[in-house]
Amino acid sequence: xxxxxxxxxxxxxAGNKSAADVTREVTAALDAKPSALWWGGLALSSSxxxxxxxxxxxxxxxxxxxxxxxxxxGWAFDITNFVxxxxxxxxxxxxxxxLFLLRQRWRTSVNRAAEAMTLFAVMCAGLFPLIHxxxxxxxxxxxxxxxxxxxxxxxxxxxxxxxxxxISTYFTISAxxxxxxxxxxxxxxxxxxxxxxxxxxxxxxSLGWTGSFRTWHRYEVVYLxxxxxxxxxxxSVHTIVSxxxxxxxxxxWHTTIFPPYFVAGAIFSGMAMxxxxxxxxxxxxxxxxxxxxxxxxxxxxxxxxxxxxxxxAYGTEFFTAYYSGSPYEQFAFYNRATGPxxxxxxxxxxxxxxxxxxxxLKGVRRNLVVVFIISLxxxxxxxxxxFIIIVSSLQREFLPSAWTSYRPxxxxxxxxxxxxxxxxxxxxxxxxxxxxIAIAEIKGVLRPAHGxxxxxxxxxxxSEEVNPE
Amino acid sequence: xxxxxxxxVFERExxxxxxxxxxxxxxxxxxxxxxPYAVHGLDRAMGLPPSRLPWVCFLLGLFxxxxxxxxxxxxSAVSWPINVGGKPWNSLPAFVPAIFEITVLCGGxxxxxxxxxxAGLRPGLQSAMTDMRVTxxxxxxxxxQTGAGFNRSAVDSLLKRYHAVLIEERGDAV
Numbered sequence: 171x172x173x174x175x176x177x178x179x180x181x182x183x184a185g186n187k188s189a190a191d192v193t194r195e196v197t198a199a200l201d202a203k204p205s206a207l208w209w210g211g212l213a214l215s216s217s218x219x220x221x222x223x224x225x226x227x228x229x230x231x232x233x234x235x236x237x238x239x240x241x242x243x244g245w246a247f248d249i250t251n252f253v254x255x256x257x258x259x260x261x262x263x264x265x266x267x268x269l270f271l272l273r274q275r276w277r278t279s280v281n282r283a284a285e286a287m288t289l290f291a292v293m294c295a296g297l298f299p300l301i302h303x304x305x306x307x308x309x310x311x312x313x314x315x316x317x318x319x320x321x322x323x324x325x326x327x328x329x330x331x332x333x334x335x336x337i338s339t340y341f342t343i344s345a346x347x348x349x350x351x352x353x354x355x356x357x358x359x360x361x362x363x364x365x366x367x368x369x370x371x372x373x374x375x376s377l378g379w380t381g382s383f384r385t386w387h388r389y390e391v392v393y394l395x396x397x398x399x400x401x402x403x404x405x406s407v408h409t410i411v412s413x414x415x416x417x418x419x420x421x422x423w424h425t426t427i428f429p430p431y432f433v434a435g436a437i438f439s440g441m442a443m444x445x446x447x448x449x450x451x452x453x454x455x456x457x458x459x460x461x462x463x464x465x466x467x468x469x470x471x472x473x474x475x476x477x478x479x480x481x482x483a484y485g486t487e488f489f490t491a492y493y494s495g496s497p498y499e500q501f502a503f504y505n506r507a508t509g510p511x512x513x514x515x516x517x518x519x520x521x522x523x524x525x526x527x528x529x530x531l532k533g534v535r536r537n538l539v540v541v542f543i544i545s546l547x548x549x550x551x552x553x554x555x556x557f558i559i560i561v562s563s564l565q566r567e568f569l570p571s572a573w574t575s576y577r578p579x580x581x582x583x584x585x586x587x588x589x590x591x592x593x594x595x596x597x598x599x600x601x602x603x604x605x606x607i608a609i610a611e612i613k614g615v616l617r618p619a620h621g622x623x624x625x626x627x628x629x630x631x632x633s634e635e636v637n638p639e
Numbered sequence: 640x641x642x643x644x645x646x647x648v649f650e651r652e653x654x655x656x657x658x659x660x661x662x663x664x665x666x667x668x669x670x671x672x673x674x675p676y677a678v679h680g681l682d683r684a685m686g687l688p689p690s691r692l693p694w695v696c697f698l699l700g701l702f703x704x705x706x707x708x709x710x711x712x713x714x715s716a717v718s719w720p721i722n723v724g725g726k727p728w729n730s731l732p733a734f735v736p737a738i739f740e741i742t743v744l745c746g747g748x749x750x751x752x753x754x755x756x757x758a759g760l761r762p763g764l765q766s767a768m769t770d771m772r773v774t775x776x777x778x779x780x781x782x783x784q785t786g787a788g789f790n791r792s793a794v795d796s797l798l799k800r801y802h803a804v805l806i807e808e809r810g811d812a813v
Contacts, residue, residue: 189675189776314714323714327723332736339740343747350751357766358675358774377755378764381773383672385758387682391690392754399696399747402739410736613676613776 182276182615185459189613193358196607199455200359200368204602207454215594222588225581226301234304236581242574243564246557247582248302251589253411253556254439255295256337257432259344260404261440262288264472266347267400270393276468278611279460282355283451284444285348286604290596291443292341294589299333301585329413336410343403347396350389353379354610408433415559422502422563427486434479438522439552441473445545447597449538451606460607463536470529470541473548477526480555484519502563510575511562514554521551644670645782645791647798648771648805652678655778658801659684665797668783673773692757696750703745707738777804784808 187195204212229236239246262284269277300306312334314324324331356376360369379385412432415423445466452461491503506515525547528534535541566573600606649655652674659672659681669685672678715721716728726733755761773779780803782794798806 193675193775314710320719323719325721325723326711326715326737327726327730327733329736332740335737335740339744342744346748346751350754353760354676354774360766361772361774373765374763376766377760377762378766379760379774380766380768381673381675381779382758382768383674383678383681383685384687385760386674386677387687388690388692388754388758390677391692392750395693395696395750396747399700399743403743406736406739406743413736610676614679 182279182462182464183460183612184462187459187616189616192609192612192616193362195456195459196605196609196612197359197362199601199606200603205454208598208602212595212598215591215598218587218591219595220588220591221584222591225584225588226297229301229581229585230306234302236579238577238579238582240574240576242567242572243561243576245564246561246576247578247586248298249414250553250556250560251586252295252298252302253432253560254553255291255298255589255593256411257408257436257439257552257556258443259288259291259295259340259440260408260433260436261444262286262291263340263344263400263404264437264440265444266351267397267404270397271401274468275615276465278608278615279457279462279465280444280448280469281611282348282351282604282608283448283600283606285344285351286600286606287440287443287447287597288344289341289348290593290600291440292337292344293596294593296337296341297589297592298585299337329410329417332410333414336407340403340407343396343400347400350392350396351608351611352604353377354381354389355605355608357381358609359605405433408436420563420567421496421498422506422559424499425487425490427483427490431480431483431487434476434483435522435552435555438473438476438480439549441469441476442545442548442552445469445473445541446549449542449545451601453538455601455606457607460612466538466541467535470535473526473545474529477522477548481523484523498568501566505566506558506562509562509566511558511565514558515562518551518554518558521547522555525551643784644809645784645794646771646807646809647780647782647803648773649778649780649802650776650804651802652778654801654803655780656681656684658780658798658803661797661801662780662782662794665794667789667794668785670781670783672781673768673771673779675774675776675778678778692750692754695753696746699749700742700746704738704742706745707741708734711737781809 183192185191237247262281265277265284266281266288270281300309303309312324312331314326353376356372357379360373360376363369409429409432412428416425416428418424448461448469449466452458488503488507491499494500506512525544528540528544534544561576565576647658649658655672655674656678659669662669663684663686672681672685674681711734712729715730715734720728768774768779771777771779780798784791795806
């Protein structure tokens, strides 16, 4: 009865595991004493977080004058960090929603962690517009609520308002998607060791999940619907982020290529961050059987693809500027490649377009230390991409007498470090307290080691193999 | 419709699916099937109708879209029109992003809430199936023992044919 594909294909999960093995191995991390490496990481990241808290408290108490912004460069580190973090989040949704719709079964090994990464990255991202408001305690003015000022409604024609709707919806839907995916695993942990405090907490959160197939049946529909909603949502979020720039008249920003360019860049940077996190988690949490070289390969291919998009966009921008005949547009790109921030521009091109090409080589993809290092370079390059787009465009606009330079203050740098601290602190806590691998989904893809059901993912009929004896 | 349940436990997915098909063919009432993951094909084996949740999602999304469209027109053109860069009061294209986001928000969150409601999931609810390992590696089939037509020994032998490792009677509370 076996079909050819199932025999030829390398199993997604190595080690010929049973469902019980999966439960035991994934939940082992919840019981094990944290390693010295984990404590070291937590100490480092929580210190960074603390630094960020101090910097932000000082900034809120004193004002945005503590940043290096000036009248010409009104957006710099803050918005760079915002776009950087929101972009990181996009890979999590790509893995959880888009690859689900495309029936890429390898996603099951990484989707839980990637979605968690999305949540934490969106938290970091949301922080920056909030503190950039100057009076963050007035943030609710962004929402259209009946107020004592008229009611004076918000301006629905503003991309910044669109951004508010996009980011808040994105965070909510990502959180809901993540939680729904987590419910069966919460029940698994609950049933593992009845009576313990953890079992009680997880029992409360698992909403009385029994594993009933009537519920599973609805659950699958809900999961599919959420994936279907999250897919256009994730595209819309970075499209709207890019419109923050594209609807302005600043040369270097005012281009129609921005939405696809930003979405591709977001997924590119996010995949790099997924690789960074998962390669560390894989070796420190002994998940080698779950995240196999096959998974790393698939993610590297996505990096190559999106790196190609990003490279194409860089080239197109220059061509459009040249072909437009607009001297301001031409100067913006001339300035980008030869002006005071040219060093940043070449870091961005090298990290985002040239270095990822190494992933074409199988030897590079199989050497996980090299993959890890390349993923760090991509993270760096994508941060610089946003910095260059924002600062190099603003610092030399139409009016030469207004040209200036920009230098981040220690407060801005500390805030950036603090956002990394927040991200990694959350992620380390997540690794300790939540199953990092979607247990129930993994059990669903164990097939080759678990019976002989043919063509499992094609929903093909069981009826012809009903064999009463 | 009261009656005790007969719960049988299986170790393999295929046994469970085939036992379910066989039980249904025999005319036994399948109360529920329990599995650690979503077993494909089991919905057809149990004869479950397609879920109505896609309709819920569509209607809630539509509600969000219509509400947000009307609200933006009202706020920008009726309640307090403000001239922004000479743009018309009813600048529909500029309203699209917020309409889209609210559509997704209503559709997504609302569908999940309906799912919890229909599936009877709520915080603090105790699971009655914690001792069967059905959230770990086993599968369970719960049949209702109804009336005189229910021949226990025939059902037992049917379940054993599909390698049921445990067959036990339970109250109705599963």
